[in-house]
Amino acid sequence: MLDLAEELRHWLEEGREFAVATVVAVGGSAPRGPGAALAVDGTGTVIGSVSGGCVEGAVYDLCREALRTGRSVLERFGYSDEDAFAVGLTCGGTIDVLVAPVTGESPLRTVLGPALSAVAQGEPAALARVVRGPAELLGRALLVRSDGTPEGVLGAHPDLDRAAAAATRALLESGRTGTVDVSASGAERRSPRTGSGQGSHCPGGLTLLVESNVPPPRMIVFGAVDFASALARAGKFLGYHVTVCDARPVFATPDRFPDADEVVVDWPHRYLGRTATDARTVLCVLTHDAKFDVPLLKTALRMPVAFVGAMGSRRTHEDRNRRLRSEGVTERELSRLRSPIGLDLGARTPEETALSITAEIVAARRGGTGVPLTGRKTPIHHESREDGRPAVA
Structure with a gap:
């Protein structure tokens, strides 16, 4: 979502209500990775993209519905050979999309303003949002700055909030965007691309999407x-x-x-x-x-x-x-x-x-090999190591 920071900041300043759809995890081949976002305001204006066109229409409808109901929703889009009319990715992958309303009553709105301001000022900061956990916490957000100072609360157990802030800061320090599982006993980092990993979701833990804003490499x-x-x-x-x-x-x-x-x-x-x-x-x-x-x-x-x-x-x-x-x-x-x-x-x-x-x-x-993709059966996308060095030699 932070890739739309400039436009969303203007929408907030104008007092618009809108909904944001954000890719939180991908499986297989997918056009865009975690953090890619599409936003729709109350008049139907659209900015951004979550899939390069494959599922944008369905995501648009979900955003409109989130504005109407005021509720966040997590939706998975994939490809179905059995259902020719299913909305999905023609590339054969899957994406999980979190759709969250940003209205006067939404918890996200109070945290989003400072987060977008940090991006505009070039300040290192990370926005963490609940993407799996109790339904009432879905879409809740926490902003963590470079010194570790958190703003906002997820509304979970205090130990979970502290673990979430620590895990978010860890991804911020490495300049990564990805998902992480947190529990009251600590946190486990997950894949910055696919979001795969092990961890408890509910009731004892949460899965967060962490979007880091850091200076360019x-x-x-x-x-x-x-x-x-x-x-x-x-x-x-x-x-x-x-x-x-x-x-x-x-x-x-x-x-x-x-x-x-x-x-x-x-x-x-x-x-x-x-x-x-x-x-x-x-x-x-x-x-x-x-x-x-x-x-x-x-x-x-x-x-x-x-x-x-x-x-x-x-x-x-x-x-x-x-x-x-x-x-x-x-x-x-x-x-x-x-x-x-x-x-x-x-x-x-x-x-x-x-x-x-x-x-x-x-x-x-x-983690690419540099060889032509033509005729190969290996995955098009590779996972990268946390330190930025290749996952595949």
Whole structure:
């Protein structure tokens, strides 16, 4: 739902009543993941999407009904070979959709305002909503900020509310959106994509959908070369905060990299040592010059980042590995290096090379193999690990 934050904030400011349908779990292949939302106001205006068109009509009707009754409902949509007229996903997957009214009397409305304001201000915060549990708690919401401070109550047992706040903060710290089961004795994290897992639902526990709002992940591109300009553009398209860093001021200029969020003139290893990174950060080394690469990669391969890749020929790669070993980099650390960077697309131009690199980044993040889907019987979507590294090697 937070992906509709700007529009929903305007609706709240205008005093509109509306209903929000949010994907809370998916099974198999589905167009959109947990957190995807569609909202309908009292006049029938629609924003957002939960399935790319497959079930939007039925979800629209559920939103209208929720506005009429004031009650939240959880509905599952799938595909039925037996019923040709069933509303479902033609891709063969299933989605669970929570439909909740946001009216003057709804508990969600009081929490949603601060949550949407946090998104607008770029403040880290997470919104947790009950998606399974006692009927009277369905759709109840809790807002948790980065310091762990909760706003609102779910109305369950105080121990459950405390467990919910702790579990929500854990997903916020990892920048994840997904479902989690909580009980009075603690919480168990569940899959950020499918929502699968074990846990008690009722009466002793709840299942929450946690939507995290965190700053975009960072992509740091080292080397102010023509490939870097195309990669910065592709990185922005994927939602990264892109930094280009190079020690040469004549090349590292904002005019040469208009799509980058920032351009830094500094020695790459020195900049990497002082800038903020996390488990979602991707590092792309395009300099293929030993005096830059070796000290930079020696630092990078020892950091808990999501991706470290370096450009260069296979001969450059072998020479670089030899130099890194001589600097004390271990085989285990070297195994994290993706070099030559990118998937084998036959890329030639900077734009094609940027596509090759970002394709590998997505595959690493999502657990993909990078091979063509044609003729394969394996799942199209893969589950990702919690630390952002691939679930499939």
